[in-house]
Amino acid sequence: MYDAQVRAAAVAAMARGESLSSISKRFGMNRATLRNWHARPAPTSDPTGCPRCSNGHLPEGPYAHLLGLYLGDGCLSKHRREVYALRIACDDSYPRLIDEAADAATAVHPNRPAHRIQAAGHTSVVSYWKHWPCLFPQHGPGPKHQRKIELHRWQQEIVAANPELFLRGLFNSDGCRVANWTTRTVTGHPKRYEYPRYMFSNESTDIMHLCQQALDLLDIPWRMSRPNTLSVARREAVSRLDAFIGPKS
Template sequence: MGSGESLSSVSRRLGISRAALREWRDRGARESPAGRCPRCTDEPLEASAYSHLLGLYLGDGCLSKHKRDVYALRIACDDAYPRLIDEAAAAIADVHPSRPVHRVQAVGYTAVLSYWKHWPCLFPQHGPGPKHRRSIELAEWQREIVLQHPGLFVRGLFNSDGCRVANWTTRVVGGEVKRYVYPRYLFSNESADIMRLCQWALGLLGIPWRMPRPNALSVARRDGVAKLDDFVGPKS
């Protein structure tokens, strides 16, 4: 294109879209995806964003294979919480900044989507079938990242499969029954392995928890709720 040949002419000759040629002209051609994979090369990984994205993936994420060994990373986000949709898109963009992040509207939710051949390198937990029907363990390098950024990992988990609710109880004070309302966090997941990872990360943060059901975790003590408010907070 430096020779003065038009975009249309180059597009017809090479069989490459004008949009792609225009982007290469204006920004410079990108490296191949293999050259940017932090697991295949020494390319640095944005650890804080990855810790957040890992929590989102374990909660509401999946990988699906497409043509030419390209994988789609999808994070399903409830349409009722537009801020969380924006956060998921930002986390993906920070981890893999050289490709666009798409938002695909579905019934009741938005799929935040990114295509890359190397998503399985970053999410070795990928496999056939639902997560709760297979083993979910973190690789050592993933554990090291969560150890550095446990709050963001917990944020991803609770933004996916958790909530902050108002509970109430009654007490008799001075002969009168009084109602007390208090906040509580809940996290639910059918995978015992993912539940254990949530418990582990909460332990790193010094947040007490209990298990009212095998698939549900509760944080209700005032100090624990206050700490989670710093890392998670109400959905919006």
């Protein structure tokens, strides 16, 4: 095996036009290795590295989704050797949501599997990594609604580029699509009308504000039906959310 510096120097020499024989003699590797390096450039990022404190890659779409899930039903807990567990609590009634949470966690941290731990009435999707606090700096003691929740600039940029996936994570955690009804008088008789709407509930005013901002980015109208509950009820707005959220399953 050759270290990254030797490989980089050999590849640079090939790029300058130096012969394979010359490079092989200078660095002590065979020409087949050099041809392989030329055909398959070394990755520019470390798959095991942290996207924030080293050169790891952060897939922004899955991260935006995972951030929404974390703000809704997620937490970090510290284990031995500075390893943290990211836990996303998922209702067992919605197996698709469990699969999506596991897929998002695996996409962001592909070096380790996402575990599914069964509990009473729910499944926790759990992923272990020393660097989860780097990706979720909102981590802190106590419930989220009892502390300030603000996104860092780099997180804001990711959400701004992927508002649909961020909202999908939020609504999959603390939201729902429900059927409401009302009555109207038609030719002197009451008539019942049903219509769908989306609801998002969260005790944190900061997280609620993040949901509102993401909806505003997409020009989707909303209103607050209660201090802790947001509603999207206009037909066109519901259709927009149906395109990237939809009913839970």
